Amino acid sequence: MWRVWLLLVTLLGAAGAQEGKVGPQKKPSPQNAPSGAPPGAKNPCESPVLDVTPKPPPTAVLDRESASNLARSMSRLLAHQQERSAQDRAGALAPSAAALAKKVIDENNGIHAVGVGLPQINLGLLHFRHHVVIFQNNNTAYLEHYWKALALSWNHTSGVWVPPFLECNPHSTEIWLHGFAIALTVEKQRAVAGIFRPLRLDQCDSMMAKLFGGPHRCDEETTKCVSEEGRGFRRAGYRCECRDGFYNPGAPPSWRGFPGEIVELDPNDVHRCTACPEQCNTCNSAGKCGVQRDPLVRGALLATQAACMLITVMMAAIVFKQRKCKTIASGMWTILETILLGTFLLYSTVVVRFFEPSVEQCLVEPWFRELGFVVCYGAIILKLYRHLIEFRTRKAHRWVVKDVDLLKYLLAMVVAVLCYLAAFTASSLNFIREQYKLVRTEETSSGQLFLACKPLWWDYVTEAGEMLILVFGIHLSYASRNAFTQFQERRFLCAAICVEAIVSGVFYVLRAFYVTTLHPDYMYLAYFVRSQLTSTVVILLIFTPKLWYQHKQVRSLAQEFSCRLPVDAFRAGEAGALTADGDVAELNLADMNPEDIRAELKRLYTQLEVLRNKTLRADNPHISKRRGGRKVAHRRFSLQKKGSREKVRRLVSLP
Known part of the structure; x- marks a missing residue:
């Protein structure tokens, strides 16, 4: 089956695809080439692939996971259709592949296309955001690199990052793409899937210098290139900022670097920054150093x-x-x-x-x-x-x-x-x-x-x-x-x-x-x-x-208790006069651990505290018997009628 897949890839320049029911499409002529192609390229489809592969995008982990899950799902679906012919299996799996590819596009923002390849049954599918292209017996020129990317990963177990290529679709604006493709085998059935995203154009990246007709013109010694997004293939989409340890004399506080338009005007005029004083690594536009913290x-x-x-x-x-x-x-x-x-x-x-x-x-x-x-x-x-x-x-x-x-x-x-x-x-x-x-x-x-x-x-x-x-x-x-x-x-x-x-x-x-x-x-x-x-x-x-x-109180009391009451004082017959508690005679301080002594002392302290409180309250006219020692807010007394006291005295004085 791999021979069939390679044969299909060699027929990519012939033309003919099906989008639902797609007829043959015309190859774009050089005079109709997109205006945004790299300088010096007569036809963007003649050499649309970069010689080097840039570093993976920030979504690399997500793209790898999505492509692996899609390839694994297609392998399982293909394994369940082994008893049918290749043509019937292709017709049955095409809708499922389109549905899975559409789900990946809907769940991930920024994806341009999702590709699925099953060379065993002569089935290839590219799902764009608004249409689907199904590979049959021939292909159009602008889809060539999609199929090559899927074929490139067929013999790799861990997947490959596809070199950036220019999509030469005559019905839309040109766009540079790169992506990740991986082939997986499940139940002895192998399938390949790829995720393709627009390439982030960065003139500061030396690997993309070919797209802009040359590298940037910032002074590498004193300045650094900072890319500005949204410039497309136009040059000067960057600015040159001073490196650490350099500054631009007389620049305002809002200065962000030399604009790329000014740097590109005169190639012989080198825009450089001035070195900061030796004792510091950073300084402002006036040459004053920043504090170095220890x-x-x-x-x-x-x-x-x-x-x-x-x-x-x-x-x-x-x-x-x-x-x-x-x-x-x-x-x-x-x-x-x-x-x-x-x-x-x-x-x-x-x-x-x-x-x-x-x-x-x-x-x-x-x-x-x-x-x-x-x-x-x-x-x-x-x-x-x-x-x-x-x-x-x-x-x-x-x-x-x-x-x-x-x-x-x-x-x-x-x-x-x-x-x-x-x-x-x-x-x-x-x-x-x-x-x-x-x-x-x-x-x-x-x-x-x-x-x-x-x-x-x-x-x-x-x-x-x-x-x-x-x-x-x-x-x-x-x-x-x-x-x-x-x-x-x-x-x-x-x-x-x-x-x-x-x-x-x-x-x-x-x-x-x-x-x-x-x-x-x-x-x-x-x-x-x-x-x-x-x-x-x-x-x-x-x-x-x-x-x-x-600590001091417990220790001093324990020592005093041991000195005043030696072990011999607790012998039977001699301790009866000291205490009425029969258990004291059986005490032996040598056999007691500090915790037991501390517990006994604590119990003694509690009893002494209770005795002290009772002694203070006993027959004390200044302390009320109410809880907390609070006095009653007022005293109740009865009012007697005027002259009642004289009446009482008369009754008492009567014989």
């Missing part, structure tokens, strides 16, 4: 910041696991988790600043900063407020602030900040729509250029708001200076607020003076140091004492 330093800072974020997540897991311990429970574990969440968001601002400045970065960074600030330091201020309320003087009864109430207050603060950030983002987007730029070019003190987010008045208002919140937190710390808190919690909370106020205040002042002249790497380092001096210090001040007190 990837190693920035990467090391980013890795350290990521490690801090990971430690924060681990701390959150530890707090949740130890939430019933006294040191954690006394500090409200929900508020502690909230502080860690805010710290994590504050750490994220340094991660966002690692990337190149853009509009998205300028809009996203304030969200992480302000949300993290209000969640972290808002929770700290609410804890100070609770200490102030619970330990107020000049009050005979005790006020109780529930954990749920504090979370409600914090939620209100977060909602307020969300509304503020939404207004900031909406106004910024409106400015962008009105051609207002959020990113501008800055210049360092050494003359290097870099991109940075443009400072806005919103930033100054936000910084002032942060400082006011911190000042209010310091005021609460001072107001509750006489309050007694467990594990010195108030002192560490006040220290965290003061550290944030001092570091952020100094940072904002220095940034206002040096933000426009400082190197981006130094600015990134400043943000990193500010994050470590605030967020990391907050974690150390709040959580380290709690974990230390917990």
Whole structure:
């Protein structure tokens, strides 16, 4: 059968096809050749194939998959028609092949034609977007390369990319095509299929120089050729842009390169770019260098910041696991988790600043900063407020602030900040729509250029708001200076607020003076140091004492218990006078593990706490018996009629 296929291919120049019922078609004469043919070609059908094959198009994977599926489907259909004659099989499979080819065209945009070949039964089919051509005993000249492309892939198992060729269809405009063809065998039946697409003409591609009568004329040393689509076979469909390390002196900011029309006017006039100074790789039209960022330093800072974020997540897991311990429970574990969440968001601002400045970065960074600030330091201020309320003087009864109430207050603060950030983002987007730029070019003190987010008045208002919140937190710390808190919690909370106020205040002042002249790497380092001096210090001040007190208290009490009550003190007959619990005599501290000792101590702490509370409430006229120690809002008393008291006295005085 392969001999039949080769014979059919050799008869391609004869003429005659069938489109539905297609009659013979006339071969186009040289004088009727398309006007857009390559220069120097009298008849575009005489030498329509390029000598080299360009690189596959962006749709290469999709074309390969579509052609393989089509060839596989036709092989299966051919295997099911083995008992019939070749002519009957061709007549039965032609509609199916046309339907499958049409489905491929409909599912993929940009396909010019789909070809199917079954040489065993003398069947070849080309499905264009608007008509179908079925190969029978002869062929027209403009279809020659389609059949050659299908025949070329017959002996290849992995398919071939067809060299670009010019379609010489006299009934349509000329078009250069290239495609992919593959032949597959299924159930001992072989079929070939091909996908053909229009060739993207690019004068900058040296492989297509033949189509344009020669290569482009950009200076290869200082410029690079950039193709412009939609130019067809016309020359000068490109522009020459300066390479990295070169610039065009005096060019406006909107300059995109030397147009191809100007370059093609005078072949002897070479349009070149000027080399940038030696210390930089990129520069602008004035010859000023761009900033070179240090990837190693920035990467090391980013890795350290990521490690801090990971430690924060681990701390959150530890707090949740130890939430019933006294040191954690006394500090409200929900508020502690909230502080860690805010710290994590504050750490994220340094991660966002690692990337190149853009509009998205300028809009996203304030969200992480302000949300993290209000969640972290808002929770700290609410804890100070609770200490102030619970330990107020000049009050005979005790006020109780529930954990749920504090979370409600914090939620209100977060909602307020969300509304503020939404207004900031909406106004910024409106400015962008009105051609207002959020990113501008800055210049360092050494003359290097870099991109940075443009400072806005919103930033100054936000910084002032942060400082006011911190000042209010310091005021609460001072107001509750006489309050007694467990594990010195108030002192560490006040220290965290003061550290944030001092570091952020100094940072904002220095940034206002040096933000426009400082190197981006130094600015990134400043943000990193500010994050470590605030967020990391907050974690150390709040959580380290709690974990230390917990570890120290359990260890010291366990040692004291072991020293005061040796093992011999629990012998039978001697411990009866010490306790009424019969199980104590059987205790042996040498056989108990630390977990058992910790459990016993925890039970002892609980009993002592209950005993202390009962002792304080017993016969205490200042503490109400109601839950929480709240006094009744008012007292009920009865009003007596005027003169009733005198009547009672008279009755009592009567004998």
